Amino acid sequence: MNAYFGRRYMLSASHRLHSDALSAEENRSAYGKCNNPHGHGHNYAVEVLVGGPVDAETGMVVDLAALDEVVRTRVTARFDHTNLNLDPLFANRVPTTENLCREVFGLLKGAMPAGKVEYVRVEETENNFFEFRGE
Amino acid sequence: MNAYFGRRYMLSASHRLHSDALSAEENRSAYGKCNNPHGHGHNYAVEVLVGGPVDAETGMVVDLAALDEVVRTRVTARFDHTNLNLDPLFANRVPTTENLCREVFGLLKGAMPAGKVEYVRVEETENNFFEFRGE
Amino acid sequence: MNAYFGRRYMLSASHRLHSDALSAEENRSAYGKCNNPHGHGHNYAVEVLVGGPVDAETGMVVDLAALDEVVRTRVTARFDHTNLNLDPLFANRVPTTENLCREVFGLLKGAMPAGKVEYVRVEETENNFFEFRGE
Amino acid sequence: MNAYFGRRYMLSASHRLHSDALSAEENRSAYGKCNNPHGHGHNYAVEVLVGGPVDAETGMVVDLAALDEVVRTRVTARFDHTNLNLDPLFANRVPTTENLCREVFGLLKGAMPAGKVEYVRVEETENNFFEFRGE
Amino acid sequence: MNAYFGRRYMLSASHRLHSDALSAEENRSAYGKCNNPHGHGHNYAVEVLVGGPVDAETGMVVDLAALDEVVRTRVTARFDHTNLNLDPLFANRVPTTENLCREVFGLLKGAMPAGKVEYVRVEETENNFFEFRGE
Amino acid sequence: MNAYFGRRYMLSASHRLHSDALSAEENRSAYGKCNNPHGHGHNYAVEVLVGGPVDAETGMVVDLAALDEVVRTRVTARFDHTNLNLDPLFANRVPTTENLCREVFGLLKGAMPAGKVEYVRVEETENNFFEFRGE
Numbered sequence: 010m011n012a013y014f015g016r017r018y019m020l021s022a023s024h025r026l027h028s029d030a031l032s033a034e035e036n037r038s039a040y041g042k043c044n045n046p047h048g049h050g051h052n053y054a055v056e057v058l059v060g061g062p063v064d065a066e067t068g069m070v071v072d073l074a075a076l077d078e079v080v081r082t083r084v085t086a087r088f089d090h091t092n093l094n095l096d097p098l099f100a101n102r103v104p105t106t107e108n109l110c111r112e113v114f115g116l117l118k119g120a121m122p123a124g125k126v127e128y129v130r131v132e133e134t135e136n137n138f139f140e141f142r143g144e
Numbered sequence: 145m146n147a148y149f150g151r152r153y154m155l156s157a158s159h160r161l162h163s164d165a166l167s168a169e170e171n172r173s174a175y176g177k178c179n180n181p182h183g184h185g186h187n188y189a190v191e192v193l194v195g196g197p198v199d200a201e202t203g204m205v206v207d208l209a210a211l212d213e214v215v216r217t218r219v220t221a222r223f224d225h226t227n228l229n230l231d232p233l234f235a236n237r238v239p240t241t242e243n244l245c246r247e248v249f250g251l252l253k254g255a256m257p258a259g260k261v262e263y264v265r266v267e268e269t270e271n272n273f274f275e276f277r278g279e
Numbered sequence: 280m281n282a283y284f285g286r287r288y289m290l291s292a293s294h295r296l297h298s299d300a301l302s303a304e305e306n307r308s309a310y311g312k313c314n315n316p317h318g319h320g321h322n323y324a325v326e327v328l329v330g331g332p333v334d335a336e337t338g339m340v341v342d343l344a345a346l347d348e349v350v351r352t353r354v355t356a357r358f359d360h361t362n363l364n365l366d367p368l369f370a371n372r373v374p375t376t377e378n379l380c381r382e383v384f385g386l387l388k389g390a391m392p393a394g395k396v397e398y399v400r401v402e403e404t405e406n407n408f409f410e411f412r413g414e
Numbered sequence: 415m416n417a418y419f420g421r422r423y424m425l426s427a428s429h430r431l432h433s434d435a436l437s438a439e440e441n442r443s444a445y446g447k448c449n450n451p452h453g454h455g456h457n458y459a460v461e462v463l464v465g466g467p468v469d470a471e472t473g474m475v476v477d478l479a480a481l482d483e484v485v486r487t488r489v490t491a492r493f494d495h496t497n498l499n500l501d502p503l504f505a506n507r508v509p510t511t512e513n514l515c516r517e518v519f520g521l522l523k524g525a526m527p528a529g530k531v532e533y534v535r536v537e538e539t540e541n542n543f544f545e546f547r548g549e
Numbered sequence: 550m551n552a553y554f555g556r557r558y559m560l561s562a563s564h565r566l567h568s569d570a571l572s573a574e575e576n577r578s579a580y581g582k583c584n585n586p587h588g589h590g591h592n593y594a595v596e597v598l599v600g601g602p603v604d605a606e607t608g609m610v611v612d613l614a615a616l617d618e619v620v621r622t623r624v625t626a627r628f629d630h631t632n633l634n635l636d637p638l639f640a641n642r643v644p645t646t647e648n649l650c651r652e653v654f655g656l657l658k659g660a661m662p663a664g665k666v667e668y669v670r671v672e673e674t675e676n677n678f679f680e681f682r683g684e
Numbered sequence: 685m686n687a688y689f690g691r692r693y694m695l696s697a698s699h700r701l702h703s704d705a706l707s708a709e710e711n712r713s714a715y716g717k718c719n720n721p722h723g724h725g726h727n728y729a730v731e732v733l734v735g736g737p738v739d740a741e742t743g744m745v746v747d748l749a750a751l752d753e754v755v756r757t758r759v760t761a762r763f764d765h766t767n768l769n770l771d772p773l774f775a776n777r778v779p780t781t782e783n784l785c786r787e788v789f790g791l792l793k794g795a796m797p798a799g800k801v802e803y804v805r806v807e808e809t810e811n812n813f814f815e816f817r818g819e
Contacts, residue, residue, distance in 0.1 A: 010516075010546075010548065010549060011547070011549065012512045012515060012516065012544060012545065012546050013544065013545040013546075013547075014512070014542075014543075014544055014545075015542070015543045015544070015545070016541060016542055017540070017541040017542070018541075019674065019675070021589045021590060021591055021674065022589050022590055023563030023587070023588050023589050023590035023632070024590070026203075028201055028202060028203070030201045031201060031202070039202045039204070039207065040202075041208070041209055042629070042630040043630065045630045045631060047563070047631065047632035047635055048563050048588075048590070048632055049561045049562050049563050049590055049629075049630040049631060049632070050561060050562055050563035050564070050588070050589055050590005050591050050592075051561055051590050051591065051592050052590075052591050052592050052674050052675070063510075063512045063513065063516070066433055066435045066436060067433060067436070067444045067445075067508065067510070068431075068433070068507065068508035068509075068510035068512055068513045069444070069510050069512055070512055070544075072444065073446070073542075074446055089582070089589075090582040090583065090585045090589040091585060091587065091589060092563070092587035092588055092589070095587055102203065103202065103203035104203075105198075105202070105203035105204055107147045107149070107198045107203055107204055107205055108198065108203045110147060111145075111147065111198070134559065134561065134592050135152070135559070135592070136151060136152040136153075137149075137150070137151055137152075137208075138149075138150045139147060139148065139149055139150070139205075140147065140148040140149075140150070141145075141147050141148075142146070142148075143145065144145060144146065154404065154405070156319045156320060156321055156404065157319050157320055158293030158317070158318050158319050158320035158362070159320070161473075163471055163472060163473070165471045166471060166472070174472045174474070174477065175472075176478070176479055177359065177360040178360065180360045180361060182293070182361065182362035182365055183293050183318075183320070183362055184291045184292050184293050184320055184359075184360040184361060184362070185291060185292055185293035185294070185318070185319055185320005185321050185322075186291055186320050186321065186322050187320075187321050187322050187404050187405070224312070224319075225312040225313065225315045225319040226315060226317065226319060227293075227317035227318055227319070230317055237473060238472065238473035239473075240468075240472070240473035240474055242417045242419070242468045242473055242474055242475055243468065243473045245417060246415075246417065246468070269289065269291065269322050270289070270322070270422070270810075271421060271422040271423075272419075272420070272421055272422075272478075273419075273420045274417060274418065274419055274420070274475075275417065275418040275419075275420070276415075276417050276418075277416070277418075278415065279415060279416065280786075280816075280818065280819060281817070281819065282782045282785060282786065282814060282815065282816050283814065283815040283816075283817075284782070284812075284813075284814055284815075285812070285813045285814070285815070286811060286812055287810070287811040287812075288811075296608075298606055298607060298608070300606045301606060301607070309607045309609070309612065310607075311613070311614055333780075333782045333783065333786070336703055336705045336706060337703060337706070337714045337715075337778065337780070338701075338703070338777060338778035338779075338780035338782055338783045339714070339780055339782055340782055340814075342714065343716070343812075344716055372608060373607065373608035374608075375603075375607070375608035375609050377552045377554070377603045377608055377609055377610055378603065378608045380552060381550075381552065381603070405557070406556060406557040406558075407554075407555070407556055407557075407613075408554075408555045409552060409553065409554055409555070409610075410552065410553040410554075410555070411550075411552050411553075412551070412553075413550065414550060414551065424809065424810070426724045426725060426726055426809065427724050427725055428698030428722070428723050428724050428725035428767075429725070447764070447765040448765065450765045450766060452698070452766065452767035452770055453698050453723075453725070453767055454696045454697050454698050454725055454764075454765040454766060454767070455696060455697055455698035455699070455723070455724055455725005455726050455727075456696055456725050456726065456727050457725075457726050457727050457809050457810070494717070494724075495717040495718065495720045495724040496720060496722065496724060497698070497722035497723055497724070500722055539694065539696065539727050540694070540727070566743075568741055568742060568743070570741045571741060571742070579742045579744070579747065580742075581748070581749055642743060643742065643743035644743075645738075645742070645743035645744055647687045647689070647738045647743055647744055647745055648738065648743045650687060651685075651687065651738070675692070676691060676692040676693075677689075677690070677691055677692075677748075678689075678690045679687060679688065679689055679690070679745075680687065680688040680690070681685075681687050681688075682686070682688075683685065684685060684686065
């Protein structure tokens with residue numbers, strides 16, 4: 010039987026939503042003030058849910074320190090206090106939070122010390138969140 | 145592959161839990177102080193989860209402004225700063241938060257600009273929430 | 280030297296903002312949708328701050344259980360799951376949250392088991408709060 | 415069609431993570447500062463999600479007062495303001511929050527007044543939670 | 550006797566902390582990763598506390614809609630979804646949140662529809678806030 | 685003119701409220717279940733408010749990294765993941781949160797890199813907090 014461990018990481022970043030595939034007016038219409046030149050920013054809360062069997066000896070799904078280290082090196086160190094638009098992962102992809110979820114999921118999926126990533130959820134504001142489950 | 149977008153809307157309303165199908169004593173027993181005459185009220189937080197493929201051009205599951213407009217016209221404008229008992233949807237149905245979830249789900253289900261409503265969740269207090277998934 | 284103890288109590292109530300001293304139009308202008316007939320409701324979070332010297336033996340400013348009992352009998356039992364407009368305290372006074380703060384302050388001020396009430400703060404929604412300090 | 419009712423209960427407890435099956439060094443490595451002698455503590459928020467059909471007469475999935483009574487007698491009264499390591503359920507099992515979830519699930523599973531327990535989720539800190547779904 | 554009304558407004562913006570009066574190394578030392586080139590961003594929660602007598606007729610310290618309009622035109626419309634470094638107010642001043650507080654206070658101070666601004670508080674992250682009281 | 689910087693630190697600890705100056709029954713009466721043998725625990729949120737002039741060059745009241753280092757070495761490293769009753773500061777003083785506030789205030793007061801400690805506030809649970817201002 011599985012248990013699930015959810016852990017939350019904060020990162021502050023700026024972004025601008027703008028698609029080269031769209032005209033200036035289409036960009037304005039699709040993204041509203043998120044298309045403002047010079048960008049804006051968020052405190053993103055990244056929640057990672059890891060599921061798996063509970064280890065009989067340790068009583069844990071995954072070692073907390075090992076998980077933190079994976080997320081720190083693969084996600085936080087990469088995106089925290091940066092401009093997302095400048096990251097190579099967003100060279101040809103608009104850094105919407107949907108896409109940020111998907112990229113974070115991809116960066117973490119094969120790298121768990123134990124268990125598997127059930128979803129990556131990113132809260133963009135108090136009233137908005139996005140989730141990617143790899144399905 | 146799908147992504148999910150969750151968005152949270154606030155509404156303040158009053159209600160009284162009272163079923164015509166029950167006696168005064170049964171009402172008191174079923175609803176406790178929620179059966180008090182003259183009603184009481186809540187700040188309801190309505191969370192709508194919309195799932196669907198991420199649009200390749202915009203990088204979004206659903207246009208935020210279009211979603212907000214649907215929820216505003218169908219849900220918030222209808223219920224915010226009202227007495228739920230007086231809404232026709234609750235003419236023959238007790239305005240419990242279970243039923244409010246179900247009605248909000250019904251009002252939104254066929255009206256998404258893109259994607260589909262995965263669930264409607266309503267937080268009634270800090271320690272209580274209700275969810276309806278249409279299954 | 281003083282320390283301060285803040286404690287938070289929840290109550291759900293309905294109210295309607297309407298002043299008999301104002302015309303229908305002035306009421307509408309002053310209170311907006313809070314003037315809707317039939318009222319609406321809130322989960323109010325009432326925070327009471329009690330200040331005083333730390334008792335040398337118990338290490339406490341005020342006995343928690345005694346404070347809770349005072350607030351329960353004087354405030355929560357009175358207002359929780361009610362319609363504020365029907366309370367005698369609001370017979371001649373609009374039940375705005377400013378006035379609710381003031382009345383709660385008055386109900387508690389002389390009744391502390393130890394220390395004194397520094398302020399009563401009422402959160403009406405996540406984005407609104409009111410405070411009364413008796414000065 | 416089902417609806418879901420989530421309710422949140424608080425409990426404060428202390429624990430120490432230490433497995434008799436591991437050496438002192440392995441314990442230190444597995445649990446970090448959670449292995450500190452003399453323990454430490456948390457405010458645990460226990461969320462119980464109950465799913466089932468909405469009763470046609472009452473409009474509810476489960477009677478709130480009846481659910482609270484079950485959780486109070488089976489869970490809160492047992493664990494609140496205690497040292498988890500001293501509970502018989504943790505005599506041969508490390509009181510990690512994974513295991514606490516599993517035990518709470520087991521204590522509640524067959525005892526619902528109506529509906530069934532979908533999951534038990536325990537928030538250990540603001541940034542950590544655990545979940546057990548019985549599968 | 551006065552009452553106090555606190556209201557919270559959200560704005561998302563990017564900034565980079567960099568002082569022309571400091572060398573590259575001093576900037577790095579003073580601001581850490583907040584000095585990263587290309588900036589980063591936050592969801593700022595701006596809390597405005599307005600104090601004054603409770604109007605005897607309306608029962609309010611200040612008209613909510615009028616206050617919102619002042620904050621919208623003077624603060625939110627100016628800073629939301631922008632890069633703070635490009636605002637003329639920060640042409641010669643580092644856009645730290647201390648300075649943002651001070652500027653917001655200055656923009657609002659003389660513009661209240663009633664009462665006076667007691668403080669402006671800006672939460673930069675969940676764990677950080679800044680306050681300016683004009684004294 | 686001064687600005688204020690508030691920063692929040694988390695620590696998990698266990699404690700038992702028991703005063704040697706009181707009889708068993710007086711202890712039980714004063715502390716309720718907080719007097720349970722074997723203790724219990726909390727996630728304490730320690731908020732430190734530092735006030736002072738805004739540095740004209742850096743735009744800051746106090747260097748964040750320097751403040752964090754002071755709090756880490758003097759407070760967090762000392763109390764996090766410990767049993768408060770075993771700390772020498774509580775050898776002759778009940779580890780109530782009032783007293784924890786006072787001790788944290790004392791540990792930080794003379795040690796600020798800039799500005800001064802206006803208050804130390806400790807949230808013990810979601811509904812309780814304590815504050816010490818040194819006056």
